[in-house]
Amino acid sequence: MSNLLTISEAAELLGVSTKTIRRWEAQGRLNSIRTAGGHRRFTVSDLIGNKQDNSLTVAYARVSSHDQKDDLDRQKIVLEAYCAQQGWSFEVISDLGSGLNYRKKGLIKLIKLICSDQVERLVLTHKDRLLRFGSDLIFTLCEIFGTEVVMINRSEDSTFEEVLAQDVIEIITVFSARLYGSRSHKNKQIVKQLKEVADQLK
Incomplete structure (x- = not known):
């Protein structure tokens, strides 16, 4: 079922409402697959075929x-x-x-x-x-x-050290947010200190 989309996911992919998806299905413009519980599922390839521009x-x-x-x-x-x-x-x-x-x-x-x-x-x-x-x-x-x-931007101006510093900051920020909570004072303090260190490397 992982390759199939729910009606809400289908609507989001096509940029329309779920009501429109139901109408298109009733008109035969879309084919759906029914689960054992009677829920609609749609294939990505069938949905994309209903976009005006396939490229x-x-x-x-x-x-x-x-x-x-x-x-x-x-x-x-x-x-x-x-x-x-x-x-x-x-x-x-x-x-x-x-x-x-x-x-x-x-x-x-x-x-x-x-x-x-x-x-x-x-x-x-x-x-x-x-x-x-x-x-x-x-x-x-x-x-x-x-x-x-x-x-669009293929700038190679950043040094290896600057790129590495940004990678390390991102990793620590993510794990700090998980440990202390993204909105906690402790996490904000750690992120601030990391940014100060990164600025010193520039």
Whole structure:
């Protein structure tokens, strides 16, 4: 059942309401599979076939925390402007969560779209916006399914030490939040000290 979507997931994927999904099913535009309990399930490939444009350009944006929400908005603006300038029909998928979290809602949706063989290109502002570690695995999936990866900023200005420091900060931040709670004073103090150390390395 892992390859099948619920009616809510199907509606989210197509950007419509669950009421519309039910209507399309009644009209014969969508085929559903019924579970033993009588619940509707839909295949990704059947759903994507109902999008107007089967050659999707997907732009993906991510930040690690609520404090960076302004940066997330900036990423979206950059991605939208770039895709529009290229004349591509595109969809923006965004996540608010750690680059170490592989279960983010947007990331899972992106992987499902890629594996349905319907994404023509994936657009990112930076490589680490996808995942802090493991982005090469997603890029391998893109290669297998013929999805072009477009990186807007390919800056190599950061030194190895700076990149390593950012990776370590992300790891400690995640485990500190799990240990003390993401909104606790202790966690905020640790994150602040880590950022001060990182600034000294620049």
